[in-house]
Amino acid sequence: MNSPAFAPPLVAQHVVKRYQQGTNSIIALDRVCLTVQPGEFVAIMGASGSGKSTLLHAIAGLIDIDAGSVAIAGQDLSQLSDTALTKFRRQNLGIVFQAYNLIPSLTAEDNIRLPARANKQLDADVDELLMRLGMSDRRSHKPGALSGGEQQRIAIARALVCNPAIVLADEPTGSLDSVTGTEICKLLRALVDEQHRSIVMVTHEPRVAMWADRICVLKDGENLAEFETDGRRDLQTVASQYQEVLV
Ligand SMILES: Nc1ncnc2c1ncn2[C@@H]1O[C@H](COP(=O)(O)OP(=O)(O)OP(=O)(O)O)[C@@H](O)[C@H]1O
Secondary structure (H helix, E strand, C coil): CCCHHHCCCEEEEEEEEEEEECCEEEEEEEEEEEEECCCCEEEEECCCCCCHHHHHHHHCCCCCCCEEEEEECCEEHHHCCHHHHHHHHHHHEEEECCCCCCCCCCCHHHHHHHHHHHCCCCCCCHHHHHHHCCCHHHCCCCHHHCCHHHHHHHHHHHHHCCCCCEEEEECCCCCCCHHHHHHHHHHHHHHHHHHCCCEEEECCCHHHHCCCCEEEEEECCEEEEEEECCCCCCHHHHHHHHHHHHC
16 A cells, blocks of 8 residues: 555545345445546546446545445545544545535635635635636625536635645536536646646536546446546547447
8 A cells, every 4th residue: 555645646446335225225336446646637427327426425435335445645534433534524625516515604705714714724825716716806705696607616616725635526517507617627627737636526428527537437336447538628539439438
């Protein structure tokens, strides 16, 4: 095992997750593996029910897994108590949801500051983040006074404020029109290219996945295939590669 200082941001090995529904046991993840290197942008794709969100929740330590392991920056999540896991998650994982999940009564700036305050990172550079995400002039607005794209920018800033080892994004453009969705994709891409961030993003749309470096396809809870995008952001190429692995 690598020492934590040099460990990849994410190593998920042979992850199994079962859900019990009455007498039925559903295998949502069946020995799924995923490693993400520093500065890598990985998209997880697959049909509805293939296990994408379950995998993201397992990586985030939001659900218990039945077998396998998830290590973030070298830390095996199963070794942490609930309290330690909550703290570790706050310090090492940034999570972006489709529905933004901002607190309506707080300004954009205070929403961003919230995880930093919980971590006692009082020196967090919120001004820089607001500027980087083009939101400086919206800092005093509450979420209800922001567009969907602006709310998602604030949610991304909130995910970055504690300088996490990895950012997890669950359908981050799912509530946005395609133009705004592309702006968010370009922003995520820039965070990887310019700041060497590591991102895992769940999406079912090739036009979103094409912004990643690598696409990992799940089918029925298993790793089906993986392919690299060639950096040209060519939708037709990515869409046809995705279709090819599905048939
Ligand atoms: N809390 C739960 N209880 C029971 N079964 C669940 C639960 N969550 C997910 N599942 C099942 O696990 C499987 C994987 O679900 P998951 O939500 O991870 O798929 P997905 O690929 O993210 O789907 P979608 O694209 O529709 O969001 C599905 O069969 C789903 O019905």
